[in-house]
Amino acid sequence: MSDPVVMAPPEKQAALAPVQADEEKQQQGQWTRWLIWFLRAMAVVSMLKGLYHWSVVLGIGEGPDSRFSTESIPWQTATVYFAIIDLVAAVGLWLAAVWGAVVWLTAAVSMAAVQVFFPQIYGGSWIVVIIELVLLCTYLVLALQSAREHPH
Numbered sequence: 001m002s003d004p005v006v007m008a009p010p011e012k013q014a015a016l017a018p019v020q021a022d023e024e025k026q027q028q029g030q031w032t033r034w035l036i037w038f039l040r041a042m043a044v045v046s047m048l049k050g051l052y053h054w055s056v057v058l059g060i061g062e063g064p065d066s067r068f069s070t071e072s073i074p075w076q077t078a079t080v081y082f083a084i085i086d087l088v089a090a091v092g093l094w095l096a097a098v099w100g101a102v103v104w105l106t107a108a109v110s111m112a113a114v115q116v117f118f119p120q121i122y123g124g125s126w127i128v129v130i131i132e133l134v135l136l137c138t139y140l141v142l143a144l145q146s147a148r149e150h151p152h
Contacts, residue, residue: 029149035142043093052087108132
C-alpha cells in the first residue's frame with residue numbers, strides 16, 4: 001500500500017516555497033546592501049589581522065628564535081587575544097550576524113584602547129586609533145541608515 005500524498009494548504013505552500021534571490025534583493029534597501037558589503041570587507045580585514053597575529057604567535061617566517069617568546073607578557077597576552085578575537089569577528093561579520101558586529105566592535109575598541117592607554121605594548125600608534133575610529137563611525141552610519149530603511 002502506498003501512502004497518500006498530503007498537500008499543504010495554499011497559504012502554507014507560499015511559506016514553504018524556496019527562497020528566491022531576487023525577492024531577497026528587492027526587500028533589501030541600498031543602505032542595507034552597503035552595510036553588508038562593509039561587513040564583508042571588515043570580515044576580510046579581520047581575518048587577515050587574525051592570521052597575522054597567529055603567524056606572530058607561531059613564529060611563522062621568523063626562524064628558530066621566535067619574536068613571540070622574547071616579548072613581554074602583556075605583549076604576548078594582547079597578541080593572543082587579537083589572534084582569537086579577530087578570527088571570531090571575521091566569521092560573524094561574513095555571516096552578517098549581530099554577534100559578529102559586536103565581536104568586531106569589541107576588537108576594534110580593544111585595539112584602540114591598547115594603543116592609547118598601553119603604548120608600551122604595541123607602540124601607541126595614533127594612525128591605528130584613527131583608522132579604527134573611522135571604521136567604527138562608518139559602521140554606525142551604515143547601521144543607522146539601514147535601520148531607517150526597515151522601520152519594523
